[in-house]
Amino acid sequence: MTSHILLLCLLLLFSVMAVMAEEMLMSAVYLGAASVALTLLLYEMYAPWAAVFELSVCAGLITVLFISAISLVRQEESFIAEPRLRFKLLPVWLFMAGILLSTFGKKYLAAFQTDVIPPPQNEGVGLILWHLRTTDIIGQLCMFLAGVLIINSFFSRRKA
Amino acid sequence: MPAINLFFTALLFLTGLYCMLVSRNMLRLLIGMEILSKSCILAFISFGSQIGQTSTAQSIIITIIVVEVVVIGVGLALMVKTSSATGTIDIWKLNKLKD
Numbered sequence: 001m002t003s004h005i006l007l008l009c010l011l012l013l014f015s016v017m018a019v020m021a022e023e024m025l026m027s028a029v030y031l032g033a034a035s036v037a038l039t040l041l042l043y044e045m046y047a048p049w050a051a052v053f054e055l056s057v058c059a060g061l062i063t064v065l066f067i068s069a070i071s072l073v074r075q076e077e078s079f080i081a082e083p084r085l086r087f088k089l090l091p092v093w094l095f096m097a098g099i100l101l102s103t104f105g106k107k108y109l110a111a112f113q114t115d116v117i118p119p120p121q122n123e124g125v126g127l128i129l130w131h132l133r134t135t136d137i138i139g140q141l142c143m144f145l146a147g148v149l150i151i152n153s154f155f156s157r158r159k160a
Numbered sequence: 161m162p163a164i165n166l167f168f169t170a171l172l173f174l175t176g177l178y179c180m181l182v183s184r185n186m187l188r189l190l191i192g193m194e195i196l197s198k199s200c201i202l203a204f205i206s207f208g209s210q211i212g213q214t215s216t217a218q219s220i221i222i223t224i225i226v227v228e229v230v231v232i233g234v235g236l237a238l239m240v241k242t243s244s245a246t247g248t249i250d251i252w253k254l255n256k257l258k259d
Contacts, residue, residue, distance in 0.1 A: 069236040147230035
């Protein structure tokens with residue numbers, strides 16, 4: 001229970017730091033760290049497949065994509081004169097939201113006071129994904145194809 | 161345990177939403193969207209584990225992650241293309257799309 005709350009706090013902390021960081025590169029690194037915290041949380045809540053996907057795709061691939069994009073954009077292009085006070089106020093807003101939520105949402109949150117139920121051993125994610133949620137697989141393939149086509153159209157070479 | 165998960169889900173959602181509302185930087189918008197999707201993943205797994213349907217929640221999370229990576233990839237490609245065309249990634253300066 002203690003490790004669970006610690007991981008939740010780390011997830012929130014890294015997310016807030018990703019928003020507040022002045023340098024874009026540090027934001028991407030903090031986002032990767034938040035993904036690692038979420039991975040550990042998923043693993044702790046009996047969801048190893050989702051944890052592996054989160055670690056390899058969100059903490060790995062998306063961080064690499066972010067860093068590549070940041071390196072492709074020039075420093076002066078990525079600099080935008082935004083008031084930093086907005087970002088520095090985020091922890092204050094979150095603290096106030098936390099107090100409001102724990103005060104007024106207490107009776108709603110109390111409805112979820114049950115422990116995590118471990119999944120039955122014979123129930124596999126592959127079985128559900130391939131047999132019960134086949135349309136999801138088709139949707140994922142369509143998304144991939146659409147993404148590839150869009151990126152290809154962005155960076156296509158024009159014929160002379 | 162799901163109550164504390166939902167509490168942190170709400171705070172994470174607020175963080176992502178705040179980032180998307182406040183910032184003008186295209187990259188920060190994508191970071192906010194990523195944080196929003198993380199909060200959704202946390203909500204899915206906490207509800208799934210509460211009703212004993214962790215495997216179904218995991219299969220939905222895998223779908224969310226796939227959609228997320230495609231959206232982030234397209235968003236970053238759009239950002240790189242925009243910065244090379246206009247010289248900035250400020251969304252307030254993207255008012256000449258018709259030209």
